[in-house]
Amino acid sequence: MSAYQSFKSLSRAMYLGFRRDRSALFFTVLFPLMFLVIFGGIFSGQSTPKVEVLKIGQAPVLEQALAQGGDELGKVLTVTAASDRADALRQVAKGDVAGAVEQRGDRLVVHYSAADQVTAGTVRGLMNSIIQAANQAATGQPPAYTLAIQQVEDDSLKAIQFFTPGLLGWALASAAVFGASQTLVTWRTKGLLRRLQLSPAPIPTVFAARVAVSLAIALVQFALFVLVARLPMFGLQLEGAWWMAIPLLTAGVLAFLSIGMLVGAWAKTQETANAVTQLIVLPMAFLGGSFFPLDQAPGWMQTMSHIFPLRYLNEGMLNVMSRGLGPGSVLPQIGILLGVAVAGSLIAVRLFRWEAH
Amino acid sequence: MAQTIEVTGLRKRYGDVRAVDGVTFAVEEGEFFGILGPNGAGKTTALEIIEGLREADEGQVSVLGMSPWPRNPGLLPRIGVQLQSSSFFERLTAREQLRTFGSLYGVPAGKSDAMLELVGLDGKADVPVEKLSGGQAQRLSIACALVHDPEIVFLDEPTAALDPQARRNLWDVLREISTGGRTVVLTTHYMDEAEILCDRVAIMDAGRILRLGPPAVLVRGLDAPARISVASGVLTAEDARLLPGADETGDDGVSLTISTRDPSAVVAAMAAKDALDGVQIRGATLEDVFLEVTGREYRA
Ligand SMILES: Nc1ncnc2c1ncn2[C@@H]1O[C@H](COP(=O)(O)OP(=O)(O)O)[C@@H](O)[C@H]1O
Ligand SMILES: [Mg+2]
Numbered sequence: 001m002s003a004y005q006s007f008k009s010l011s012r013a014m015y016l017g018f019r020r021d022r023s024a025l026f027f028t029v030l031f032p033l034m035f036l037v038i039f040g041g042i043f044s045g046q047s048t049p050k051v052e053v054l055k056i057g058q059a060p061v062l063e064q065a066l067a068q069g070g071d072e073l074g075k076v077l078t079v080t081a082a083s084d085r086a087d088a089l090r091q092v093a094k095g096d097v098a099g100a101v102e103q104r105g106d107r108l109v110v111h112y113s114a115a116d117q118v119t120a121g122t123v124r125g126l127m128n129s130i131i132q133a134a135n136q137a138a139t140g141q142p143p144a145y146t147l148a149i150q151q152v153e154d155d156s157l158k159a160i161q162f163f164t165p166g167l168l169g170w171a172l173a174s175a176a177v178f179g180a181s182q183t184l185v186t187w188r189t190k191g192l193l194r195r196l197q198l199s200p201a202p203i204p205t206v207f208a209a210r211v212a213v214s215l216a217i218a219l220v221q222f223a224l225f226v227l228v229a230r231l232p233m234f235g236l237q238l239e240g241a242w243w244m245a246i247p248l249l250t251a252g253v254l255a256f257l258s259i260g261m262l263v264g265a266w267a268k269t270q271e272t273a274n275a276v277t278q279l280i281v282l283p284m285a286f287l288g289g290s291f292f293p294l295d296q297a298p299g300w301m302q303t304m305s306h307i308f309p310l311r312y313l314n315e316g317m318l319n320v321m322s323r324g325l326g327p328g329s330v331l332p333q334i335g336i337l338l339g340v341a342v343a344g345s346l347i348a349v350r351l352f353r354w355e356a357h
Numbered sequence: 358m359a360q361t362i363e364v365t366g367l368r369k370r371y372g373d374v375r376a377v378d379g380v381t382f383a384v385e386e387g388e389f390f391g392i393l394g395p396n397g398a399g400k401t402t403a404l405e406i407i408e409g410l411r412e413a414d415e416g417q418v419s420v421l422g423m424s425p426w427p428r429n430p431g432l433l434p435r436i437g438v439q440l441q442s443s444s445f446f447e448r449l450t451a452r453e454q455l456r457t458f459g460s461l462y463g464v465p466a467g468k469s470d471a472m473l474e475l476v477g478l479d480g481k482a483d484v485p486v487e488k489l490s491g492g493q494a495q496r497l498s499i500a501c502a503l504v505h506d507p508e509i510v511f512l513d514e515p516t517a518a519l520d521p522q523a524r525r526n527l528w529d530v531l532r533e534i535s536t537g538g539r540t541v542v543l544t545t546h547y548m549d550e551a552e553i554l555c556d557r558v559a560i561m562d563a564g565r566i567l568r569l570g571p572p573a574v575l576v577r578g579l580d581a582p583a584r585i586s587v588a589s590g591v592l593t594a595e596d597a598r599l600l601p602g603a604d605e606t607g608d609d610g611v612s613l614t615i616s617t618r619d620p621s622a623v624v625a626a627m628a629a630k631d632a633l634d635g636v637q638i639r640g641a642t643l644e645d646v647f648l649e650v651t652g653r654e655y656r657a
Contacts, residue, residue, distance in 0.1 A: 002463070005460055005461075005463060006460065006461050008460070009456070009457050009460035009461065010457070010461075012457070013446040013449055013453070013457045014446075016448065016449055016453065017446060017447045017448045017449065020448040020485075021447075021448060186447060190442065190444050190445065190447075191440050191441075191442040191443075191444035192444040192445070192446065194410055194440060194444065195438070195440055195444040196461070197410065197428065198408060198409070198410065198433060198436075198438045198440075199433060199458070199461040199462065200430050200433040200434050200461065200462060201461040202430075
C-alpha cells in the first residue's frame, strides 16, 4: 500500500501498455529513426566534396602549389599519379575522377569531362587559381589581394550532426505529448481514473508514474538515435558536453508531458486527442528546426520558431551535441522548457476532469 | 447486527434531473443487498455517493462508521468496487491486471493470482483484457474489486449486457463471494437476478426507493394470484374453469394457464383428474411488485 509500491506497479502497467502498442512504438521510435537513416543517408555527401585529379607524368607547378598551399589546398584537392595517359583520360571520361592534368613546358593542360558541369567548373577553377598563384609568385612580389574562404557551417557540422538532435527532438516531443494525452484520455474514458480514485494509491503517484515512464522512453530514444547516428555510415561526432543533452531532454520531456496533459484534459475522445497531438507536434517540429536548420530559414520563420518549446530543445541539443558549446550553454533552454512545464501543468490541473461527462 | 452502511435522506440533482431524490436505507454486515430498478432510476448515482466517488447534495452516508466523502484513504482499503464500465489498464493480461490492482493495496502477486481461480479465469491468465469475452471481462472486473479481500463489495450491474448463460455463470461467482461474512451491495435491472441473489432488495425508480425488503416478503405482500399451467389438451378450458379455486383460465394452444389464489386446491383437483402433465406453478414475482407500486410494466 506504500506510495512507492503503487508508483512501481502503475509505472510497470503504463510501460507494458506502451511496449505492446505497436502503432505508438512505430510512430514515436521507429518512424523518426527511419527519417534519421534516410536523411542521414541522402545528405551524407553534402559537405564540400574533394576534387580528385590524376597527374600524367610530372607537373611541377601542381606539386609546388600543393607543397606551398599546405593543408588548405590538400583539403579540397587530391592528386594521384596516373599509370598512363590513355587510362587517365578514360577515367575522366567515365567520371571516376574530376580531371587529369599534364604539364607541357609552361602550359598546364587540364582534361575534363563536360558530362558533369559542376565538377568540370570546380576543377577548372581550381587549376586556374593554382596557375594564378604560381604566376603571382613568379613576379617575386607579395600578393596585393588575398582571398580567405570560409564555409558558413563549420566543417564538423555535417548533415548527421544536424539531423540527429533535430529528429531526436521531434521523436521526444511526439512520444511525450502522445503518451500523456493518450493516457489521460483513455484512462478517463474507460473509467480507470475513477477506479484508481477508489484505490488507496496516492493520486500523485499516477502522475509520477507517467513522468517516469516517459523519461525512460526518452532515454531509450536518445540512446537509439545516438547509436544509429554513430554507425560508421553516418558518422556522428559527439562533442564534449553531449551529456548535457540528458538534463536538457529531461526538461523537454516535462514540458511536452505538460502539453500532452493539457490536450488530454481538454479532449473528450481518444481520436480528438490523437488529432490534436499531431496538429501540435508536426508544425512544431517543422518550425522548431527538426527537419531543416533554422539559420537557413526565412526571418519570419526564425522569429516564429520562438513560440515552440521544441525549438529550445533542438537548439540546446544541437549546441552541446554537435556544435561543441560548453555545458553551461544550455541553461537558458533548460530554464525555458521548465517554465513551459510549470505553466502547462498549472493549466492542465485546472482543466483536469476525473470522469468523461 | 451491526449496520455496515447507513444512508439517510440522500439527494443528488443534475440540473433539473433528480437522480437521487431522498433515499434512506441501511445494510447489515454480511448481507447481500440489491438495488433494483430500470435504467436511469438513480442506482449508479446512489452507489457512487456511497463509495465516495461523488458528493451528495444532501443527506448522510456512513460506511463502516466512516464518511466516504471526501476521499477517505482509511476507508478505501476496506471496500472493493466494480464500476459500471469495466475499467482496465490497456493491453495488460488478466493476471497483470489483477496484480497491478493488488499491488495498489499491498497484496502480494501470489494472492492476486489466486483470485483468478475464484472467478474461474485461471485458464485465461495470459490473455490480454481486450480479448476477453463480456462475461470473462466482468469476472475479471469482480476479481479486481475483491483482490484485497474487502469487507464490503459494491457491484454496479455486473451482469448487464451478458447473454443468459453468462449471467447464470456469474451468479455462481456472486454467491461465492458473499460467503465468509462479506457484505455485497449489487445494483441490477434484472428482476430475476435480484430475487435469486439478494437477501434484501430496494426497488428504486426515479430517484426514490419504492419498496425495501426480502424479495419473498415483497412478493407475498402483494397477494397476487399464482399461475398454474399444463400442456394444452390435458384439460379443456371449460373443465379448468370449474376446478375449485380457479379464477381465470386461458389456452394459447401451447399451454393452458389457470390463475388462482388457492393453488393447493387447484393442484389437488388436477391431480385427482390425473391432469398434471408438464405442470408449472409460477407465483408472483418482483415484476408484479413493480407493476403494483408504479402502475406500469417493468421495462429495464
Ligand atoms: N454525471 C451526470 N450528469 C448529468 N446527469 C446524470 C449524471 N449521471 C447520471 N445522470 C442522470 O441521473 C439519472 C440517474 O442516472 P443513474 O444513476 O446512472 O441511473 P441508473 O444507474 O439507475 O441507470 C439519469 O437520468 C441520468 O441521466
Ligand atoms: Mg447505472
